[in-house]
Amino acid sequence: MDLAIETNMLSKRYGRQTAINRASIHVKTGRIYGLLGRNGAGKTTIMKMMLGLASPTAGEIQMFGKKLVGNQKEIYPRIGSIVEVPGFYPNLTGTENLKVFAKLRGMIKKDAVKEALEKVNLPYNDKKKFAAYSLGMKQRLGIANAILNDPELLILDEPTNGLDPIGIAEVRAYLRKLSGSYGKTILISSHILSEIALMADDVGIIHEGVLLEESSIAELNKRNEKYVSVEVSDVSLAARVLEKSVGQNFEVVSENALRIYGSRRSVSDINRVLVEAGVEVSELIAHRANLEDYFKRITGGVGIA
Amino acid sequence: MLRAIVAEQMKLKGNRLLFLCSAIALTLPAILVVNVEADAIGWVYRLQFLCQFFLYPILSSFVITFLIQKEYADQTIINSLTAPVARMTFLGAKLAVWLIWYLLITFGFWVIVSVRITLVFDVETLLESWGTITAMILKTGILYFCAMSPIAWIAVMQRKMFYLSLLAAFLMSSAGFAGLLTHGMMGSIVPWFAVMLLNMPNGDVVASVAYASIGTCSAVGFGLAACSFQMQEL
Ligand SMILES: Nc1ncnc2c1ncn2[C@@H]1O[C@H](COP(=O)(O)OP(=O)(O)OP(=O)(O)O)[C@@H](O)[C@H]1O
Numbered sequence: 001m002d003l004a005i006e007t008n009m010l011s012k013r014y015g016r017q018t019a020i021n022r023a024s025i026h027v028k029t030g031r032i033y034g035l036l037g038r039n040g041a042g043k044t045t046i047m048k049m050m051l052g053l054a055s056p057t058a059g060e061i062q063m064f065g066k067k068l069v070g071n072q073k074e075i076y077p078r079i080g081s082i083v084e085v086p087g088f089y090p091n092l093t094g095t096e097n098l099k100v101f102a103k104l105r106g107m108i109k110k111d112a113v114k115e116a117l118e119k120v121n122l123p124y125n126d127k128k129k130f131a132a133y134s135l136g137m138k139q140r141l142g143i144a145n146a147i148l149n150d151p152e153l154l155i156l157d158e159p160t161n162g163l164d165p166i167g168i169a170e171v172r173a174y175l176r177k178l179s180g181s182y183g184k185t186i187l188i189s190s191h192i193l194s195e196i197a198l199m200a201d202d203v204g205i206i207h208e209g210v211l212l213e214e215s216s217i218a219e220l221n222k223r224n225e226k227y228v229s230v231e232v233s234d235v236s237l238a239a240r241v242l243e244k245s246v247g248q249n250f251e252v253v254s255e256n257a258l259r260i261y262g263s264r265r266s267v268s269d270i271n272r273v274l275v276e277a278g279v280e281v282s283e284l285i286a287h288r289a290n291l292e293d294y295f296k297r298i299t300g301g302v303g304i305a
Numbered sequence: 306m307l308r309a310i311v312a313e314q315m316k317l318k319g320n321r322l323l324f325l326c327s328a329i330a331l332t333l334p335a336i337l338v339v340n341v342e343a344d345a346i347g348w349v350y351r352l353q354f355l356c357q358f359f360l361y362p363i364l365s366s367f368v369i370t371f372l373i374q375k376e377y378a379d380q381t382i383i384n385s386l387t388a389p390v391a392r393m394t395f396l397g398a399k400l401a402v403w404l405i406w407y408l409l410i411t412f413g414f415w416v417i418v419s420v421r422i423t424l425v426f427d428v429e430t431l432l433e434s435w436g437t438i439t440a441m442i443l444k445t446g447i448l449y450f451c452a453m454s455p456i457a458w459i460a461v462m463q464r465k466m467f468y469l470s471l472l473a474a475f476l477m478s479s480a481g482f483a484g485l486l487t488h489g490m491m492g493s494i495v496p497w498f499a500v501m502l503l504n505m506p507n508g509d510v511v512a513s514v515a516y517a518s519i520g521t522c523s524a525v526g527f528g529l530a531a532c533s534f535q536m537q538e539l
Pocket residue numbers: 014017019037038039040041042043044045046191538
């Protein structure tokens with residue numbers, strides 16, 4: 001499948017701090033890619049490097065199959081974006097703001113500003129200054145600005161920040177439509193798992209600057225279908241036994257409980273192995289794991305909102 | 306580039322600070338009382354002192370600081386650059402607006418001075434000295450703009466802050482007055498001294514060195530502004 005964005009061992013250091021550590025991201029054309037990570041994980045930093053607002057310390061970015069360096073003039077007009085907060089001129093109305101950016105883009109389409117505002121449910125040509133906008137309206141104007149020139153690729157940094165649940169659902173439906181009906185590629189970041197799970201096709205999980213996982217939501221769901229929770233008398237003994245039989249694929253969750261993930265062994269099989277080694281098993285249940293537990297595990301216990 | 310300048314103009318709608326700066330810049334030379342003991346040239350020279358050497362540098366630093374600082378403070382710089390606009394175009398448009406404002410104010414000053422000379426003296430005096438006065442005002446305006454260029458660099462570097470560039474403008478303008486105490490090579494090699502001395506009737510200044518130092522200053526100032534902005538992390 002074609003890649004709209006590909007980064008190769010992308011790194012960014014700020015002084016001695018490594019904000020992004022060798023991230024290789026693959027955003028497929030026509031799909032929604034959710035970049036998921038907690039505050040400070042490095043989502044914004046990655047997007048800034050893609051948009052030329054920050055320069056990578058190491059690594060490479062390709063967009064639409066071309067190296068970013070040297071092709072910015074050709075690549076950037078095909079992208080619409082929101083980075084961090086929606087930045088607009090407070091002394092101008094929403095319409096005037098979009099006209100400024102339309103002018104900067106050199107857009108020719110006459111109704112573009114009006115159409116973009118309609119799409120996000122903001123009034124055209126009203127008198128309200130941006131300074132007097134509510135947070136949700138500001139965010140909508142940010143989205144309107146991002147779609148102003150009908151770009152092929154949208155890079156949206158937490159675009160639903162500050163929207164109410166209905167607003168979030170509207171934006172989600174709209175982005176799904178953009179990708180589903182118009183074939184747009186969308187890279188969206190969020191720290192809210194459920195939002196990404198509902199909207200994205202693919203997901204990249206970033207934690208402390210490291211891309212821990214990259215796969216499709218469908219695949220993730222499949223892979224994390226099951227885990228087995230075991231309650232035992234002696235966790236450390238059980239852990240030693242399990243290490244030999246199921247490998248590293250388990251974790252100790254309390255002083256007498258463990259979870260075994262993705263094992264092909266049956267519940268009774270696990271029970272037998274433990275009992276034979278002298279571990280008293282008081283409970284053994286097969287669960288369907290949810291994504292949240294999965295993230296908690298791969299981020300080393302800190303989890304995600 | 307033209308598009309970016311037009312966009313700059315659209316952004317200025319309802320902008321109070323620019324209006325206020327322009328109003329002050331044009332009102333003061335119109336109402337300042339200057340003693341009429343000298344000839345017309347001397348009279349203009351005194352008015353220039355207050356306006357072109359003190360007021361305009363400070364006010365113009367407000368203008369460029371405001372033009373740049375607000376983009377950082379409101380985060381509009383991100384939407385502008387990702388529009389996309391080349392960084393040099395973006396900065397160029399800002400500097401162009403700054404220069405246009407400066408030239409308009411200088412022109413306004415020239416008009417006001419001309420009108421006042423006819424009132425304070427008479428039309429003949431104006432016609433006699435018009436060439437000299439025009440040259441004086443224009444030369445000072447352009448040279449001072451060049452000498453002020455490091456302000457643009459500071460404005461870029463300070464991002465959301467604003468007092469650094471204002472302080473720098475104040476220091477540069479003060480340096481100009483301190484320059485009155487110098488002469489010769491010393492007065493020519495420091496650009497802000499040189500601007501002052503070059504304008505002084507019979508100022509003791511090595512003209513070639515003075516022009517060279519002002520030229521270097523503007524090349525360095527605008528060059529640094531361009532380089533730092535090009536490489537800046539946002
Ligand atoms: N200009 C900078 N100078 C120094 N450190 C920075 C800078 N920008 C970001 N960082 C650091 O890089 C790391 C990643 O920050 P980033 O803004 O990318 O996180 P994020 O995932 O977008 O977080 P959030 O969800 O809070 O927006 C943080 O530790 C941050 O402190």
